[in-house]
Amino acid sequence: MIELKVNGVRRAYYGDPNMPLLWYLRDEIGLAGTKYGCGVGLCGACIVHVGDSARQSCLTTVADAAGQEVTTIEGLHPDGNHPVQRAWRQHDVPQCGFCQTGQIMQAAALLAENPNPSDEEIVEGMSGAVCRCGTYQRILAAVKTAAEEV
Amino acid sequence: MTRIVNVSRRSMLKGAGGFGALVLGARIVGRPMINAAVAATSVGTGAFEPNVFVSLDTDGSVAIVCHRSEMGQGVRTGLPQIVADEMEADWSRVSVWQAPGDPSRYKYKDNQNTDGSRSIRHHFTIMREMGAQARDLLERAAARQWGVDRGDVYARDHRVHHTGSGRSLGFGELAQAAAELEPAGGDGAPRLKDPSEWKYIGRDLPIVDLYDMTTGGATYGADVRLPGMKIAVVARCPVYRGRAKTFDATEALEVPGVEQVIEIPPLGDRPAEFRPLGGVAVIGANTWSVMQGRGKLKIDWEPGPNESHDTDTYESQLIESARAGGHVIRERGEPDGAFAGAAKVHEADYYVPYFIHTPMEPPVAVVDATRTPVRIWAATQAPNETRQYVAEALGIDQADVACNVTLLGGAFGRKSKPDFAAEAAILSKRVGAPVRMQWTREDEIQQGYYHACCAQNLKAAVDDSGKVTAWRQSAAYPSLMTLWEPERNVGSSLENGLGLVDMPYNAVPNIRIENGEARAHLRIGWYRSVNNIQHAFAMNCFVNELAETTGRDHVELLLELIGEPTNLDLTADGVEDYFNYGDPIADWPIMTGRLSNVLRVAADKSGWGKSLPRGHGLGIACHRSFHSYVATAVHVAVQDDGNFSIPQVDVAVDCGRYVNPDRVRSQMEGATVYGNTVARHGRITTKQGAVEQSNFHDYPISRISDAPLDVRVHIVEDYTDHRPCGVGEPGVPPFAPALANALYQASGKRIRRLPIDTAELART
Ligand code: FES
Numbered sequence: 001m002i003e004l005k006v007n008g009v010r011r012a013y014y015g016d017p018n019m020p021l022l023w024y025l026r027d028e029i030g031l032a033g034t035k036y037g038c039g040v041g042l043c044g045a046c047i048v049h050v051g052d053s054a055r056q057s058c059l060t061t062v063a064d065a066a067g068q069e070v071t072t073i074e075g076l077h078p079d080g081n082h083p084v085q086r087a088w089r090q091h092d093v094p095q096c097g098f099c100q101t102g103q104i105m106q107a108a109a110l111l112a113e114n115p116n117p118s119d120e121e122i123v124e125g126m127s128g129a130v131c132r133c134g135t136y137q138r139i140l141a142a143v144k145t146a147a148e149e150v
Numbered sequence: 151m152t153r154i155v156n157v158s159r160r161s162m163l164k165g166a167g168g169f170g171a172l173v174l175g176a177r178i179v180g181r182p183m184i185n186a187a188v189a190a191t192s193v194g195t196g197a198f199e200p201n202v203f204v205s206l207d208t209d210g211s212v213a214i215v216c217h218r219s220e221m222g223q224g225v226r227t228g229l230p231q232i233v234a235d236e237m238e239a240d241w242s243r244v245s246v247w248q249a250p251g252d253p254s255r256y257k258y259k260d261n262q263n264t265d266g267s268r269s270i271r272h273h274f275t276i277m278r279e280m281g282a283q284a285r286d287l288l289e290r291a292a293a294r295q296w297g298v299d300r301g302d303v304y305a306r307d308h309r310v311h312h313t314g315s316g317r318s319l320g321f322g323e324l325a326q327a328a329a330e331l332e333p334a335g336g337d338g339a340p341r342l343k344d345p346s347e348w349k350y351i352g353r354d355l356p357i358v359d360l361y362d363m364t365t366g367g368a369t370y371g372a373d374v375r376l377p378g379m380k381i382a383v384v385a386r387c388p389v390y391r392g393r394a395k396t397f398d399a400t401e402a403l404e405v406p407g408v409e410q411v412i413e414i415p416p417l418g419d420r421p422a423e424f425r426p427l428g429g430v431a432v433i434g435a436n437t438w439s440v441m442q443g444r445g446k447l448k449i450d451w452e453p454g455p456n457e458s459h460d461t462d463t464y465e466s467q468l469i470e471s472a473r474a475g476g477h478v479i480r481e482r483g484e485p486d487g488a489f490a491g492a493a494k495v496h497e498a499d500y501y502v503p504y505f506i507h508t509p510m511e512p513p514v515a516v517v518d519a520t521r522t523p524v525r526i527w528a529a530t531q532a533p534n535e536t537r538q539y540v541a542e543a544l545g546i547d548q549a550d551v552a553c554n555v556t557l558l559g560g561a562f563g564r565k566s567k568p569d570f571a572a573e574a575a576i577l578s579k580r581v582g583a584p585v586r587m588q589w590t591r592e593d594e595i596q597q598g599y600y601h602a603c604c605a606q607n608l609k610a611a612v613d614d615s616g617k618v619t620a621w622r623q624s625a626a627y628p629s630l631m632t633l634w635e636p637e638r639n640v641g642s643s644l645e646n647g648l649g650l651v652d653m654p655y656n657a658v659p660n661i662r663i664e665n666g667e668a669r670a671h672l673r674i675g676w677y678r679s680v681n682n683i684q685h686a687f688a689m690n691c692f693v694n695e696l697a698e699t700t701g702r703d704h705v706e707l708l709l710e711l712i713g714e715p716t717n718l719d720l721t722a723d724g725v726e727d728y729f730n731y732g733d734p735i736a737d738w739p740i741m742t743g744r745l746s747n748v749l750r751v752a753a754d755k756s757g758w759g760k761s762l763p764r765g766h767g768l769g770i771a772c773h774r775s776f777h778s779y780v781a782t783a784v785h786v787a788v789q790d791d792g793n794f795s796i797p798q799v800d801v802a803v804d805c806g807r808y809v810n811p812d813r814v815r816s817q818m819e820g821a822t823v824y825g826n827t828v829a830r831h832g833r834i835t836t837k838q839g840a841v842e843q844s845n846f847h848d849y850p851i852s853r854i855s856d857a858p859l860d861v862r863v864h865i866v867e868d869y870t871d872h873r874p875c876g877v878g879e880p881g882v883p884p885f886a887p888a889l890a891n892a893l894y895q896a897s898g899k900r901i902r903r904l905p906i907d908t909a910e911l912a913r914t
């Protein structure tokens with residue numbers, strides 16, 4: 001059995017310890033805000049926080065997360081009003097929206113670690129998260145807006 | 151009492167067990183408070199076609215139906231925004247409901263298939279009429295209630311007012327009375343607002359799904375969960391039209407969570423259309439298990455007729471075929487004579503490879519085929535074609551299949567081809583449970599419908615004074631029509647109509663446009679902007695070459711080639727079957743003046759002609775597609791090693807009448823990044839018939855680190871009193887040639903082949 005906490009809720013898991021956290025979150029406990037885009041760590045659609053750091057949940061197994069606090073987009077803020085989420089809405093960032101939960105989780109972790117990033121640091125910090133719709137310039141603007149608040 | 155349950159936008163698709171959308175669909179069409187959908191005057195046929203787009207509750211909440219698919223273009227905001235404006239509804243009280251596939255209700259001049267950049271341009275007027283009918287009924291209900299003249303009442307901001315007395319009633323208070331009235335049609339059809347009265351059309355409104363998309367609450371295809379649902383992945387033959395000779399599922403079935411392994415029959419001799427390719431399906435309790443199980447299948451593939459398809463040799467064949475041409479599709483003047491008598495002839499070959507869509511969300515559908523009607527929840531651009539191919543796969547009537555549309559995590563043309571839903575249906579029927587068919591990224595890249603690779607030969611005759619006197623352009627590419635006609639070996643008027651036969655250099659006196667022959671060895675399918683990509687690339691780069699050859703300024707030469715403003719008449723050049731994006735040429739003519747206009751704006755905004763530091767370049771391109779006119783200017787800064795950055799891009803767009811300018815801008819920003827992928831990353835290759843790429847490591851798409859991050863969109867207002875034109879696609883084609891032209895200026899290296907190889911740009 002593996003114990004972990006997801007969005008503050010204690011969970012026990014009895015299945016395959018090698019199951020990626022992504023599929024545990026989506027299929028086993030129904031948290032669908034974390035997305036599958038590539039399954040091999042190349043797109044960032046699946047980014048969650050494990051402890052304080054952004055992690056690709058497709059590359060993190062449930063066993064890796066044992067005893068840890070996992071935060072998904074659903075748990076980032078109780079009302080969905082984390083400064084990053086508000087900045088995203090202010091700049092009307094999403095197009096299809098599919099990548100955006102991963103982008104937001106990545107940005108929130110980036111700002112938690114570096115509250116005053118330069119443009120270059122934002123670009124580097126966000127470069128693991130692909131947006132096929134091409135919302136990058138708004139992502140950059142939104143991260144800068146959020147940084148003013150964090 | 152009639153009552154519409156007030157469904158907030160957040161509850162889209164979140165009803166019990168995920169059945170929400172269908173129930174909502176049924177509710178909204180079954181029990182409308184106001185039937186504002188008598189569109190007798192608007193269908194063009196004059197026939198009575200009942201449709202329902204608006205519903206109003208007694209508490210004043212308004213639901214507006216969006217009948218086309220949201221895939222990032224903003225349609226769930228744009229279409230309802232039009233209705234709400236004409237209705238005088240207060241946008242903050244509007245929720246948007248997604249329509250299921252239902253041609254009996256949602257088919258007008260156009261269907262529900264969301265592609266071709268058609269949503270606003272084909273539904274702008276209809277949506278206005280829907281809103282106006284609702285407003286008219288509310289106004290008439292108030293007039294009747296007050297016993298006053300119809301002409302003395304007017305709706306504004308969710309209330310109806312009486313001019314004489316100052317009395318007013320809220321929309322909700324009038325809902326029941328309005329429901330008693332017959333909608334006016336024919337001569338009594340309500341007047342539409344004057345554009346000066348619009349309060350939402352033409353204004354930025356945030357997208358309706360913004361909150362859900364930023365909190366994880368938005369429902370995409372893979373997010374639909376049904377009780378007892380199984381998950382499936384399919385192993386398909388790496389070669390198109392191959393099949394599994396034999397397979398051994400023993401080890402796959404040993405993976406915990408894997409429940410069944412089932413064969414989906416191969417295509418056989420049938421045209422591919424949107425049918426499943428066939429293969430071996432692994433079905434189980436969760437996605438991880440079935441992916442593991444699929445990896446353990448032992449399959450002996452029979453590769454079939456396309457085993458020899460190798461892009462290295464195919465590319466050379468296409469280039470030869472383009473040079474040879476042979477199928478003339480447009481001819482003006484005496485091109486042969488002009489070439490023979492030219493002071494100079496300039497010629498070049500261009501090549502664009504296969505691309506694949508890579509929407510962020512791979513194809514996915516959930517189907518419950520255990521009951522009638524069979525129910526589908528799919529990330530689909532085309533809910534009715536989805537019903538059609540699911541019905542075919544199950545051997546049942548399409549009337550017995552219902553299709554709900556989720557949000558689409560990107561689509562770009564891939565999700566108008568519902569093979570994945572048909573797979574889900576076959577498997578659901580076989581296992582007796584609802585099935586989610588999950589395509590992996592590898593499936594998406596290796597088993598897709600590919601953007602046609604294309605070779606082009608361009609040739610221009612130039613006279614002593616530097617005037618271009620003849621233009622020859624020939625394209626060879628596998629046709630997407632081979633989905634229906636597998637033996638077809640030449641392009642179609644549809645594809646040639648995407649910026650080739652309608653080549654806009656109208657001042658050139660001698661023109662020949664032709665096709666060379668090519669056979670298809672993969673499924674070919676439309677991809678955002680389709681063949682416009684290669685046509686715009688080749689012609690815009692070639693004009694840049696001619697500018698150099700003749701010592702002219704590129705913009706000046708382009709303006710000269712486009713010539714005086716006119717409506718291009720292709721019939722005069724013998725073109726009788728010009729596609730024009732499916733629309734009458736009288737309604738959406740090819741207006742060369744609008745092309746010159748956007749070109750001038752982009753040149754001006756980009757500071758065309760300014761002096762640039764060493765290693766920098768400014769390039770430009772313009773193109774008409776989907777009736778819109780877009781010019782893009784790209785500024786590049788190239789380093790000695792050939793790597794480059796894009797400090798600024800200026801996009802000038804004339805899309806006629808527009809609805810939500812922020813979504814026009816976002817589409818142009820996104821199309822620029824999409825163009826960046828086309829120009830720099832995209833390339834699908836095959837060896838022995840099989841696609842060589844598999845995921846984002848070998849099929850990269852633009853990231854924030856290489857994307858243009860200062861894209862300035864200039865919406866050209868001169869033709870906003872003209873019909874709306876497309877927005878989703880037209881921003882893509884001009885980017886790659888503008889970039890290539892900029893790189894030439896910066897590095898002196900000609901780019902005639904995509905993707906751009908930075909190593910070739912290195913200073914030597
Ligand atoms: S799904 Fe995890 S990085 Fe793409």
Ligand code: FES
Binds near residue numbers: 095131133510
């Ligand atoms: S918004 Fe569509 S992939 Fe990013």
